[in-house]
Each structure stands twice: as C-alpha cells, then as structure tokens.
Amino acid sequence: MTAKLSNFKLLGYSLKVNRNHVLCWGCVSFSSEQKWKSSFQNSQLEGKLVLKAEEAQLGACQDLRSQYCSLSLDVQITTQLHHRINTAVDELTQLQDSVQQEVAYGVKGSVGEVDGLVRKWREVYEGLKSVSLLLSAHKHLDDAHKAEMSHEFRNTAQNLAEVDRILGDASKKEIESQLDVVSALQDAVVIRRMQLVYTVGEVWNETVSWDEERRNNGSRVVTLLIKVGGESSKESLQKLQQMFEALYMLGELQRRIKALGKNLMRYFFRPIINCHAELKVTERSDGYSIQVTQQDSKKGNFPAAVVFMTLQKVFAVLHSSLLSLSIKAGEEEVSLMQLLGREVSEEFTQVLIKECLAEAVPCSQAQLNKYEEVKVAAKDFQQFLVDKGFYRPDEMSIMEYAANVDTVFSNKACAHIMERARELMVRPVHVLVCITPLEPDGPLVIQDEGGNKLIKSTMKLENLLSAKTFNLPRCQISASMCDLVELIYETMEEACTSSPQHAGRLFYTVRNILSLYCHVVPTAHAYSLATLPQQAAVIHNNSMYLGHHALLLGHQYKSKFPQDLRESILTTVDLGHELRKMATTTFLKALQGHRTALIDTLRESCGLDTIGCNIDGVSKAEQGMRQCLHQLQLLHRVWQTVLPCSVYTKAMGVLISSVIEEVITRVVSLEDISADCALALINLLNLLKDNVPALFIVEGESATLADDVVCYVKLWGKFSELIIVLGASLREILDRWAEGKGPLAHEFTPDEAKQLIRALFQNTDKRAHVLAKIK
Template sequence: MASFVTEVLANSGKLEKEDLSSKISRLSRRVEEIKCEVCDMISKKYDEFLPSMQNSEDLMNQVNNISNDIDNLRTHIENEVQKDLHVAVTEFADLKQQLEKNTMVLSVLRVLQEFDTAIEDYHKSLLEKKYSLAAHNLQRAETGLKTLKARNGCELKILKAMNTELTIQKQNLLYHLGEEWRKLAVWKLPSPKEPSTLETFLKTELHLSSSASNGNGDNIPVLPSVLQAFSVLGELHSKIRLFSQVLLKYVLKPLITYPALQLILMEHPDQGTTLKFYLEETNLNHPSPVAVYQKVRTVLEQLHKNLFDIPLKHLSETDKSLTITLAEVLGELIWEEMCDCIIKECLVHSIPANSSQLEQYEEVIKDTEEFENNLKEMHFLKDCTTDLLKYARNVNSHFANKKCQDVIVAARNLMTSEIHNTVKLSPESKVTPPKLPVPKEKMNVEKVAKVSPKVIMNLENEHQLNAHTFSMPVCRISESVQKLMELAYQTLSEAANSTSHCAIQLFYTVRNIFQLFYDVVPTYHKENLQKLPQLAAIHHNNCMFIAHNLLTLGHQFKYHLPKPLCEGAATFVDLVPGFRRLGTECFLAQMRTQKAELLERLSTARNFSNLDDEGAYLAASKAVKQVLHHLKRLGKVWQDVLPVNIYCKAMGTLLNTAISEIIHKITTLEDISSEDGDILYSLCKTIVEEGPQVFTPLPDKNKKYQEEVPVYVQKWMAFKELMIVLQASLQEIVDRWADGKGPLAAEFSSSEVKSLIRALFQNTDRRAAALAKIK
C-alpha cells in the first residue's frame, strides 16, 4: 500500500509514476557500487600499483552523472516537502539523511579524484623540471590527504597507501632539488681533519651558477624554480642555513681574519663564477677595515649576481602574501656573526692609539657606512642602523676603552718586570711634562697678575731657594718605575687633548695605575723583597719617587682637564701617604731581618766571657769579624742605591744594634780579668776602627762621615767610654764619673758602672771607696 505522502504527491501531480523512495534506494545502491569501485581502484593504484587510468576516467564520468542526478533529486525533494512539510516530516527526514550520507561519500570520492590528479600533475611537472609547480602539486595532494584524515569512517588501508605514496614522492622531489642545488653551488673544501691554518684555506673553492642543463645541452635558468620548490616544501631555510655556515667558516671569516688572504674571481661564460684564494705578502698583523670591506663586498656581490637575487613568496602572520629575496634570508643568517667577526678581528685593532689620530678615523666611519649601504642595495641587510656602524661611530668611547686597557696592561707589565734593573737619579732628573696649550683660565689669571717689574723686585727676598730644594736626592730607582711614571704623564697628556668623557676616563685610569702598583708589586715581588736587601732598598726608593711625583702630578694637568677635574678633583695627593708607608714598611722589615742576622752572629761569641781560653777568644773574635763583614757587605749593596742620608741612618742603626748588644754582654759580665779586659779592648778597638768605614764606600769621603758617626750611632760614645773603662784604673773611672756629671755618667747608669767595677777589680777597700762614689 502506497504511503500517505505518496498519495498526496500523486494527487497534486508532482510525482507521476515512480515512487520517490524507490528512486533514492536505487541511487544509494548505485553510490555504494561506485564507492566500492573507486576504493578498489585507489587501493590497486597506490597500494598494489596496477595501471588503471582508463577505469579511473570511466568511474569519474559515472560519479559526475550520479552527482547531477543527486542535485536534481535534492531540488525536487525540497520543493515538494516545503508544500506539505507537516505531513511528510518523518519520511522526508529519513530520505534526506540517506541523501546526505550519499553526498558525504561523493565528496570523499571527489577528494580522491583531486589527490590522484595532483599526483599525476606532479609527475608531469617533475619530468619537465618545473620544480616549483611539482612542489605545489605535492602540496595539493597533501592538502587532500589531510582532508580525508580529518573525516571519520574513511578506510585506513587507503589512507596508509596514499600517505606512503605522498612521502615517497616528496623525498624524490627533495632528492632532485638537492642535486640541482649542488650543481648551482659547488664547494671544494679542505679536509675537516686538517687544522684551521692560513694554508688550509687556500684549498677552498666555490663555483656559482644560476643555470643547469636540461639534458639536450641547453642551459636553462632553474634556480628560481628550485628555490621556490624548497620554500614550498619548507626546506629552504635549513638549506640556506647550511650554506651560510660553510660560507662563514671557509670564506668570510678567513678573509676578515687574515690580511694576507686575498680573493680571486674566475668568470666562465655560460658556466658561472669560481671564487679562489691566494696569499699576498704583508706585514700587517690585523687587516684594515677598508680591505676587509672590499673583500667581503666582492664575495656578496658574486653571490647576489649568481645565486641570491631571487624573489620568494612567503605568507605573513596575517596570511597576506609577501615577496622577499633569497639575499634577505642569507643576510639574516650571516650578518650577526660576520659583524661580530669584523668588530673583533678588524675594527677593534683599527682604533687609534692616540688622540691625534682620531680625525683620521673618520675615513673608517665613512667606509663602514658605504659598506652597509652596498649590502642594503643587494638586500643582504635591512634598512636599519647596525651594530657595525654604531661601533665605528662610537670611536671616542672605544678609543678611551682601548687606551685605558693598553695603559693598564703596559703598567702591569712594568710592575711585574725585574726590579733590579735601575737608573740613577740626580738632582736634575725629573719627568718633563709635555707642552700643553695654555688654558683660558690660566691666561686670565696671568693677565691679572701682570704688575710692574720693579714691584716684583721689591717683593722678592734677597735669599733665593736652591734650585734643587724640592728635587729627589741622588739614588737609584727601577727603570720600570721610571717608565711607569712616564706612562702616567703620557696618558694624562692624551686626556688633556681628548673629549670630556675620554679625559675623565683616562685620568681615573692613571689613578688606577698607582693603586694597582700599591697592590701588585708588594705581592708579586714579596719573596725577593724579603730575602734581598738591595731590592728592598730599590723598592723603598721607587715608592718615594712615585710619592714625590704624585705631589704635583695633578696640579700640572689641572687646567687642561674638563669639569669636575679642573675644579679640584684632579689630584693624586691622597695617594702620597700610602706610597710613603709602603716603601717605609718594606725597608723597615728588611732592617729587622738584618738586625736579627747581626744578633745571631753575636750570639756565637759565648757572651765574651773567659776570653783567656783560646776557644772562647776565637769564638768572640770570629763573631766580631762576621758582624763587621756583614755590615760592609750590606754597605756595598746599599751604597749606590739609597740616598746618602737614608743610607747613613740605616747603617748607623745596624751598627748601633751590634755595639749595643756588645755593651750589654760586657756590662753583664761578673768577672773580667786583666787579660780578658785587654782582649775585650782589642775587640772593641777593631769595631771602632772598621765600623765607621761602612758609612760610605768612597775613600775620599770616609773622613767626613766618620766624624759624624755619633750622629747616626746612638751608642757610639757609650762604646768608646766602655773601651776607656776596660783600660782605666779605679781613680780614672771615678774621675770620668765626676759625681754623675762626667762623660761616663752621660752614657751609663750608676748600676752599670758599679757592675763593671766589680767585674774588673778585686774586692778591696779601694774598690769599696770607689763604688761609694758612684751614685
């Protein structure tokens, strides 16, 4: 029995003979049959690899016919349903669902058709070496495959076969593209096992060509197609990155680093260009910026001409097509590393060594700007200020940094050099400050100070100071310290002729030099300063020499430096006490060491007792001779080094230590026989005769300094009084005491004199009477 919907439609004249349901049923069966045939064909073609081109075309015609029937039927159904929808809702819903299912299957069949067509077009494009078109066809096939994977219910076996086919063809295309790329840029490189030397880079060659043979002997430009294909497949960036790494390592960096390495170009008609290296004799340790820019520009020009002037289509983040060149891609990959190399290997070493050369550096700035403009014209560089040009323009700051660094390095080398290489200072010796222009401030002061010469004559004293009043005394200092002070003057001269920022930086670098000396020298030379008395004396003089110059160093340059230095900050006076203390402490430590050695030698004298015994006598005599020998040897070491007043004070202090110990030992003896007294007298006489000789090495001046011995040796007169006591009678001793007012009382206490009397004389009434007078 026909359905109610059928009767209604039949009565209305919209459905004549054939039941709509039966039509859809037949159509569904036909769709299923075509689906099975299409799936079978795709499976055989991409899984079993059977030729089925004709079957595919017949099936596609059938698919198109059925598609048209479905469209007509859908239109027919929708028109009929709209008139009486409330009656046929249920039946037409089922029919529509069945129709939608058939429509979905048909859309899948269309995707399979598009995939197959894209693969066929890909093969055709690849045979014709249309690599860009082939890549786009693969991209079409991949898009279709992704659409199928996104649908539910598709047969897994078919998708797997299609995915395998797509992967194989993509790798095949990449292989062909790689072969073409290798023909366009042919490298000849040294072995990776060879060390990176100048001679190794001579083996590097690069052949560039933008054309390739099509198999018939004709050269066709395949470069744009190859690069666009790489871009479509997403492999362009990695390919250019690898090329850029080789280019930097074997071409650009060697050309920048080695001034002797030069570039040679060999152009071959219709075959491209070959880049090679050769060596050129040069005395330069670092290349000049002009030469580096020229060599790098030549390489990039050839790359731009033969390989990288190719426009590429890219999609931006907003999905708008952008056109960039391959040169921009390469530029982004190599610029930063190449820029750093140019700065470190070239520009750093081109910074002027002194301020007078700063004006000449303007040429380097112009060359740098021109170099960057050339790279921008070839699209290797974007239109923006780069670190390279910023570095070149900031030459004043770099000059200051380089100058400060060079000064610190030079100063440290001087501080760690040998101290014993000395020069002799005379009263006329001084570091001559460089001639500097008279500042305006000082000129104004001089104008105000101009008065009549007669007035000046009246104001002057009749007695003038000696020209050498404020000079360093005659002594020896280290040659390195003299050079250090000259370095300080040269650096301050550079500061006076530099910009404000540079001048301040250089001034404080000079201060850092002296602070570095204060810290480095005592530590670096610590062992030698402790062991070698000569070096201790030289170090003392060095510190005093530096302190002497620091008193006026800042004032000499004050008016030539910018604010705030010219307002009083340019001073080194605060460093003077530290240097004086540094030299004094070192020399006093050496004096303590020498005192200890003298006392150690005297400790072998057996306290100068029982000298009638031969062994005791020999020990005492040997100790005295060793003391004198040690003083004379030390005098020869210090004789030409220390200023004469310091030398005399030092030797007088050491001699005083020796005789004070001898006096102490003799005055503490409990028994001195007449024979012992004579021996002690002879030993003391030896010291009195030979001791003053240590004050100066020059024989013609001995007498003068020997007369001044009591000035430097505090116990000298006491020592002479002791000698007199050893040979005197009781009455002579009492007379020299003179009730505590005589010369003996001026040097010894009453207890010491009584002790000597008890040791020298026997216990008699006369000795008791004499002792009674000593009070």
C-alpha cells in the first residue's frame, strides 16, 4: 500500500512539473539557445514522466490482479487508481502536443534520442489506455452487481454488455502483461451473466406460471396465471418492462416467448379450436387467471363464431396483462404480442383453417347462405389480431380462406361426397335387396327382404328404358350399393343446378367414385371374397349394377348441365367397362378357388386311383365324391337366389365340368378294372349323375330344368357314356363304336376306348378282334 501511495505522489509531482513546463513553453520570447536547453530539459523530464507512468500502470495492474485473480477487495484504491490513470493519460496527451509543436522542430541534433523517447512514450501511453479499459470494465461490473441487487435488470444487462464491449476492445490491443487480468474479467462477466439469467428467469416463472390438473371425470384443466404485482399498474409495468428488456439483451426473450407460444398452442388454442373446451377468465388482485377445461369424452367442433369469440377473449387478456409491452429491438419498437405472432402465427393459422374454418364450410348448396355469418366473424377476428399485433397488417390468410367460398365450398362438398362414397363401399354387403319385376316382362323394381317395394332414384335408368332394352336381369345386390348409386344420382342432380365450375367438379367427383370403387372394394372385402361364396356373388352383382348405370349416366344428364359444360365430353362409359371387368375378374377368382377346392377334395380321397384293383378304395372314393356334391349343393343354395340365372348356370356348369373331367381322367387312366370294381365305379358315378342335374334348377325360374346339365356341362355326354361302357360287354362296346360313328366314338378317342377295353377285359381273341375294329 505504501508503494502504491508513493507511486501516486511521484505521479502527482511529475504532473505538476509537466504543467509548469507547458506554461514555460507557452512563452514566445525564448532565444534559440534557450529553446535548445529547454528541449533538453524537457526530454529529461519526459523520461522521468514515462518512468512514473510505468510505475502507475504497474500499480493498477497489481490492484486488478489482487481483486480478480487473488479475490481481495479494495474498491476505494481501485477508484483512485482509475482517476490517477485518467489524469496521467491527459498529461501525456498534452506532452505529446508540446513535443510535436516545439521539440520535434527545435531539437534536430537529438532526433534519434527523441524518437526513442517518443516510441517509449507511445508504448507507455498504450499500456495506460489498456489499463484504463480494464479499470472501466471493473467499474461496469461493479455497477452491474449493484443494479442487480436493486432489481434493476435492464441496467444490469446494459453494464454487462458494456463490459463485453470493453473487453473486446482490450483484446485487440497488445496487453500481454495483463492477459491474466483480462481472462479473470471475462470469467467474472460470464458468472455475472449466468446469475442474471437465472434471476430474471425466476422472475419470469413467477410472472407466468402453468398448472395442469386431471380430474376424476376424465377432464383436463389447464390454468395460466399471469401475476403483474400488487402495486400500481404503472410500477408493475415498469418492472415487467425492465425484465423483458433484460431478457432481450441477454438473448433469452425469444426462447421464453417461443416456449410460451408452444404452451398456448398445446393447452389453449388447439383444445378451443378442435375440442369442446370451456374457457374461464378470472381477474385477481395480483393479475389474471385463464383456465381451459377439456373433456376427453367430447370430441368435435364448436361453431366457428363461438371459436372466434373464445379465442378473442384469450388474446384480449394476454394483451392487456402482459403482451402489450414493447421492447426496442434494433431500430424498431416491437411488442411481445408481435414476437409471439412471429413464433406461432403460422401454426395457429393452419390449425384454425383446418380444424375450424374448413369444418364450417357447408357440404351442400342449401346450407351455403348460412356461411355468410362465418365470413363476417372471420373478418372481425382477423382484424382484431392485426390490431393487437399478433398478425402483420398484410397477413390475410384467415379472411382470404373464408372469403374464397366458391373454391372452399367446392372442395369441401366434393371431399364430403367422396368420404360418404368410401364409407358405403366398405360397409358389409350381406344386407341384400332384390331387383325383380313385379309382373312378367314388366319394369324392374327394388324390393327389400320382406318383398316391399323400395322407391329409389337408382331405377331412373330402368324407367327410361323399355322392359327388355338394356335391362338388368333379376338378381340380388347389397343395400349399401343402392345407397351408393343414390348418392351418385344426387350428386348429378346437384351438378345440374350449380355453377359451371362446381358442376364440373361434381361430375368428376362421380367419375372418381366409380374409379375408387374398382380399387377399394376388392381390397376392403378381400377376406370375405376368399372365404364366403355369397360375398363374391354379391360383389359381382354390385359391380355389374354400378357399371350398368355408368354406361348411360353422362348421356342422361348432359343436356341438363350448365351451358358451358354441354360442349365438353362428359361420359362414364369407360368406367362402366372397368366396373364390368372388375366384376368378372372378382367372380372368376372366387370361382377358381372353388374349383381348386373341389379338385383337391377328389385327389385327397385317393379312392379313384386304387379302385381298379382294390375294392376297399370304393369307400374312400365315395367319401370324396359325396364331399364334392356337398360343396356343390352349398354353392347352389347360396348362389341360386343371388346371381342372375344365366350367370349361375354358367358358373355351376364350369365347376361341375371340372369335377367330371377329373373323374373321367382318373377312371380312363386305370390299367386294370375287375368286374366288382367296375360295378362299384358304376354306382359311384351314378351317385354323381343322379345328384348333379338338380343343381341347375333355380327356384322361381320356371325356364330352368334338370336337363340343362347337358347344355352347361360340356363333358356330361362323355361322363354318361363312361358309365355305360363300364357295364357293357365287348359286343355292346363295339356296337356303340359303330365304326367310328356311334355315341362312343363321338365322346371318346380310339386310344381312350382301347384303354378302357384293356382295363375291363382279359386278353382274348375276342378282345383283340374288338380292339382291331376300333380305329
């Protein structure tokens, strides 16, 4: 301490001499010799001054090290050092002016010595300036601490920012000897800033707090408490202003506003928009309480006007209590509401449009007039948010969406129609209605399961056509298909009374429904198609019925469409072909599955392969045959009332032909058939022959007879001839061959006939004679 005081005394003396010296130099009556001597004396005094300045610089650095590096406190001495350093800098500046004015011009012989002193002086001068910066940083740190203790957060942040600037300037200077002091000051700034961030964060948490509660009834209650203090509103706002400005200067405000916006979207805005959330605002002595109650069991939407009004209450409370405050961000004043809008306005707009406005758009032309109320409410709400600063003045997304009612309505209506259509497509198809004429050769009508006539616009096409012109045969379709076709006709009727743009959209929506059916139904009902015979038949009928209407749908309504669309090509004929193709493909796939199951049943019984030489195989063969008949009879019961008669008989003929072909192939391939086995085969084949013709009789169709089996089973004649051959003699076989002109020759090839003869009869001359005749 004594050394420091002696330094200051010496420094004070040098400054005093320097002032006298400057005054002496101010006299203009000196002679050249006196100027030379005076300059020489000045050089000596300057050297002393430099020495004293270095001692003062050393003392200041030691004091800063003692405080920031050794953790000792001597604020008063540091303040005195700061004052002394500033005085020394001023005196050195005056000395520089004197040297430039007199010494530099008067002492030409001592240029080298003076230059050395000047360089030395400059080094000391820069060192003193660096130490002065460090002392200034210390002063601002001290002021920051005092301001924080007084809860003057803005001043604290400003002082810390100033320390950062000073240390940044100091780092650019050559201060190798004070690097430890700079590093210590930088650490002190970091610690002070972290402490300030924590302190201001605690104040923020006390001001804005969230509380969530789960009640026993399943509801969730979220409460936002905004505490603005119990003092006068002006003082409270000043304190909040200081807190927000400090957060902004620390770079924390944006993060806090972002977190606030995220919570508002999660707990307030989304529940209010897309759920039945109730709002309760309470004004308290210390601020405001905003409470939102959401029932988990209630999902849906309030009317748009109610949603706008509820949201407006939330924004009004947020603005009046907290978010109306402004901070200076660069050259502009920005309110907290504007900062909140920058963070969440885009997400808020998307949710509001998607979950509220989009739902408020009507789905039919009749409800469109009520939408005017929604447009007015959206405009008022948009303007309210612009006035509060949440939206920019040029932000008009909500208003534009609400005002663009034509496009929005058209999109919504078409999307709603497609949604209804898809829902009808995936419904179960087992609820059936019957398409049948009430009287012979009369027009078709739709009847339910009780036989009651159903009045449907789906029969418009049939009413336009005669009873036998392009008409559907009697069959059963699912009730959901009637509803789907009804929806298509309703859409076409609405298109006839709509604007050209909307009418075009509706027509292509109908086309999309028909196209969607081809893709959705096979996928949605894949399991039923693979396992239930009736489902495949019903879906076949449904698809044919829909394709039937699609063929002339465009032609029916083209003349009724708006004039602008009548010149366009409006047709659904191409989709009618696709629907018929899809119906055929679906049913043929199911038919192939049934055929495979019947053949597998015959092959798994293994009776026909061994019955030729082993009578014990008869029981297994009979079991497989009866199982095949059971499957065919099941299909008969299921299909005969569902499928059109012609389709049913053809389908049954295909399946029976496959069974008959398998039986014939296996019997003809036998190499040896004993008399007993031949008799067993005859009985077995007669079992099939006796039961199959009845499968072609359809209830309610008098035109169907058992004899139709000959028309639809292409190998029935061969099958009947096989039974005869198994019980015939060689003479009878030869007579039935009739030199290649008899019934046996008509059904069997010579090789097949010879194979049967060799299997049935022993090798004798008579058999050889018969074999020779068959060629």
